Amino acid sequence: MPTYNAPLADSLFVLFDLLKIDSDKYGDIFADVDRDTVSAIGEEFGKLMTDVVAPLNVSGDQQGCTLANGTVSTPDGFIEAFEALKAGGWTGLVADPAYGGQGLPLTMGNMLSEYLNSANMAFSMYYGLTIGAYAAIHTCASDELKAKFLPKMVACEWTGTMNLTEPHCGTDLGLIRTKAVENSDGSFDITGTKIFISAGDHDMAKNIIHLVLARTEGLPEGVKGLSLFLVPKINVDDEGNLTDSNHVSVGSIEEKMGIHGNSTCVMNFDGSKGFLIGEKGRGLKNMFIMMNEARLGVGIQGLALSEVAFQNAREYALDRRQGKAATGQKDAGETADRIIHHANIKAQLMSMRCFNEASRALVGEISVLTDVIHYGKDDDKIKETAKDRINLLTPIVKGFLTDKGFDNAVVAQQIFGGHGYIAEHGMEQFVRDSRIAMLYEGTNDIQALDLISRKLPAKHGQTVMAYLQDIGGFIVANQDNEQLKDIIEALQKAAEALQGALGYLMEHGQKNPDNAVAAAHDFMHLMGTVTFGHIWAKMALVAQEKLVDDADNDFYKSKIILAKYYANKHLPEAKGFQVKIMSGADVINAMPIEMI
Numbered sequence: 001m002p003t004y005n006a007p008l009a010d011s012l013f014v015l016f017d018l019l020k021i022d023s024d025k026y027g028d029i030f031a032d033v034d035r036d037t038v039s040a041i042g043e044e045f046g047k048l049m050t051d052v053v054a055p056l057n058v059s060g061d062q063q064g065c066t067l068a069n070g071t072v073s074t075p076d077g078f079i080e081a082f083e084a085l086k087a088g089g090w091t092g093l094v095a096d097p098a099y100g101g102q103g104l105p106l107t108m109g110n111m112l113s114e115y116l117n118s119a120n121m122a123f124s125m126y127y128g129l130t131i132g133a134y135a136a137i138h139t140c141a142s143d144e145l146k147a148k149f150l151p152k153m154v155a156c157e158w159t160g161t162m163n164l165t166e167p168h169c170g171t172d173l174g175l176i177r178t179k180a181v182e183n184s185d186g187s188f189d190i191t192g193t194k195i196f197i198s199a200g201d202h203d204m205a206k207n208i209i210h211l212v213l214a215r216t217e218g219l220p221e222g223v224k225g226l227s228l229f230l231v232p233k234i235n236v237d238d239e240g241n242l243t244d245s246n247h248v249s250v251g252s253i254e255e256k257m258g259i260h261g262n263s264t265c266v267m268n269f270d271g272s273k274g275f276l277i278g279e280k281g282r283g284l285k286n287m288f289i290m291m292n293e294a295r296l297g298v299g300i301q302g303l304a305l306s307e308v309a310f311q312n313a314r315e316y317a318l319d320r321r322q323g324k325a326a327t328g329q330k331d332a333g334e335t336a337d338r339i340i341h342h343a344n345i346k347a348q349l350m351s352m353r354c355f356n357e358a359s360r361a362l363v364g365e366i367s368v369l370t371d372v373i374h375y376g377k378d379d380d381k382i383k384e385t386a387k388d389r390i391n392l393l394t395p396i397v398k399g400f401l402t403d404k405g406f407d408n409a410v411v412a413q414q415i416f417g418g419h420g421y422i423a424e425h426g427m428e429q430f431v432r433d434s435r436i437a438m439l440y441e442g443t444n445d446i447q448a449l450d451l452i453s454r455k456l457p458a459k460h461g462q463t464v465m466a467y468l469q470d471i472g473g474f475i476v477a478n479q480d481n482e483q484l485k486d487i488i489e490a491l492q493k494a495a496e497a498l499q500g501a502l503g504y505l506m507e508h509g510q511k512n513p514d515n516a517v518a519a520a521h522d523f524m525h526l527m528g529t530v531t532f533g534h535i536w537a538k539m540a541l542v543a544q545e546k547l548v549d550d551a552d553n554d555f556y557k558s559k560i561i562l563a564k565y566y567a568n569k570h571l572p573e574a575k576g577f578q579v580k581i582m583s584g585a586d587v588i589n590a591m592p593i594e595m596i
């Protein structure tokens with residue numbers, strides 16, 4: 001049975017040592033969350049994860065969800081664990097106090113979200129979808145709708161979903177057919193079928209609030225004809241009481257590869273009463289509020305699964321004995337060495353740690369920028385710069401973190417040898433569960449295309465240039481740092497590869513868009529690799545400073561070793577991506593589709 005312990009020490013390092021959220025730069029945004037408070041919150045939440053939520057991961061996977069008499073039952077123990085989450089006040093941690101939340105920064109919520117997903121990804125999604133729906137309603141809905149629905153959602157007495165996908169359309173939402181017909185009282189009748197709806201129905205909440213994209217009459221075809229509606233499973237009267245059924249039914253639950261503890265439903269809306277959120281025709285834009293948060297949330301899932309898979313692979317490698325180390329036996333008196341002594345196994349563990357800790361730092365950075373936008377002082381320039389950086393890096397967070405998260409789940413499984421393939425150890429579940437994060441919230445290919453076709457050209461390329469200048473400025477400022485010389489040099493070479501690939505795309509992507517489309521996946525990985533190189537160099541610098549007064553601290557020493565490892569073993573991959581990108585689309589276009 002796999003185990004999990006929240007990596008609190010590293011979260012604290014990211015927030016306080018690397019990002020310095022307690023510095024004057026952030027005014028009072030993080031005033032309520034000093035190091036001791038975050039430490040206490042993280043410890044308490046981590047304990048809930050280790051003791052209550054993580055033990056349900058394997059059983060939830062084995063039992064799955066079931067549909068009987070029109071309602072979905074979650075696996076044994078989920079209801080009690082959800083109650084524990086609610087009773088601890090965790091569901092309202094980052095929500096607006098006006099609706100019963102505690103108003104803590106999103107940075108805190110995202111730190112805990114990693115722990116929740118590591119402990120049990122399928123379970124976490126019931127809450128994750130709710131907080132996403134909360135965000136869209138909070139930003140776009142009328143005060144009346146907010147007052148009626150948000151307090152119950154903040155408390156998770158009612159949970160939320162997002163309904164975009166239909167049988168004939170997933171990526172291309174302009175094809176949506178679900179209809180919304182306006183009633184004389186301003187409400188709408190919603191009719192249509194949505195598929196693959198996560199947490200679409202279950203037995204852990206009294207009501208489910210569906211956010212549904214639908215088409216109203218009189219608006220253009222395509223995405224401009226879509227509007228966003230709030231559709232409760234059970235109708236709610238003016239006093240907030242549940243009344244009668246709203247004709248929302250579950251057609252079936254999908255049989256799927258992983259996240260069996262989460263109900264993925266076909267949802268039928270049969271003249272269900274819905275309420276417009278935001279303006280007509282701006283549905284996709286409003287839904288994107290939910291989707292942008294969801295994309296960050298899905299990126300966190302990539303990190304979370306990689307972290308829990310790593311923790312279990314490390315334990316196994318410290319215990320399993322096979323063969324003797326190439327340089328001679330290390331565990332004297334034993335029949336064989338523990339497999340962690342083999343350099344290949346050790347390197348795989350180090351690569352996973354490199355990925356996890358850089359991902360945690362990147363998630364922290366984006367979360368802090370989001371808090372700057374929400375809670376920072378009124379400075380349009382600072383907020384706009386924060387928004388630009390978030391927009392640029394969101395495809396990296398979603399696409400790169402989940403691609404690598406899945407890769408790492410496979411690597412962790414590999415460390416178990418054949419035992420990784422056997423269900424008992426739980427490693428194959430991490431592989432199955434992490435796979436979905438590459439697919440939903442827009443496939444990772446779509447994230448890569450979004451990066452090159454929208455995010456790079458944004459503001460005539462100024463956003464990405466500002467980003468490259470940050471990295472360049474860091475390199476110049478630290479090039480005389482003797483101890484970190486190899487890290488800075490490797491970062492410089494990787495940054496040059498990124499710049500070279502960008503230059504190629506600007507010239508050849510415009511001449512023939514296929515050159516850009518063919519390069520998208522590699523470019524996302526190139527930019528992710530360089531981003532992590534920059535993060536590792538910054539973390540090494542912080543560790544170097546800390547070691548001046550604390551020379552024997554293994555935590556900081558390991559940061560420098562890992563930064564050097566990343567610089568030597570991963571940053572050189574940047575050049576390979578550049579070469580692939582610059583080979584263009586000709587070799588692809590040489591093949592007629594009939595010959596594939």
Ligand SMILES: Cc1cc2nc3c(=O)[nH]c(=O)nc-3n(C[C@H](O)[C@H](O)[C@H](O)COP(=O)(O)OP(=O)(O)OC[C@H]3O[C@@H](n4cnc5c(N)ncnc54)[C@H](O)[C@@H]3O)c2cc1C
Binds near residue numbers: 165197439443444445
């Ligand atoms: C377990 C699970 C849970 C889900 N949860 C939800 C949910 O809660 N709510 C919801 O609304 N949806 C949900 N989805 C749906 C999910 O978001 C979609 O499956 C996903 O966005 C992809 O859409 P699709 O499956 O229709 O693939 P398609 O859009 O048919 O894409 C097929 C392939 O073509 C590629 N492709 C598509 N268009 C282009 C293009 N223009 N250029 C290049 N390549 C392209 C894609 O990358 C993909 O590889 C869920 C799906 C699953 C499996």
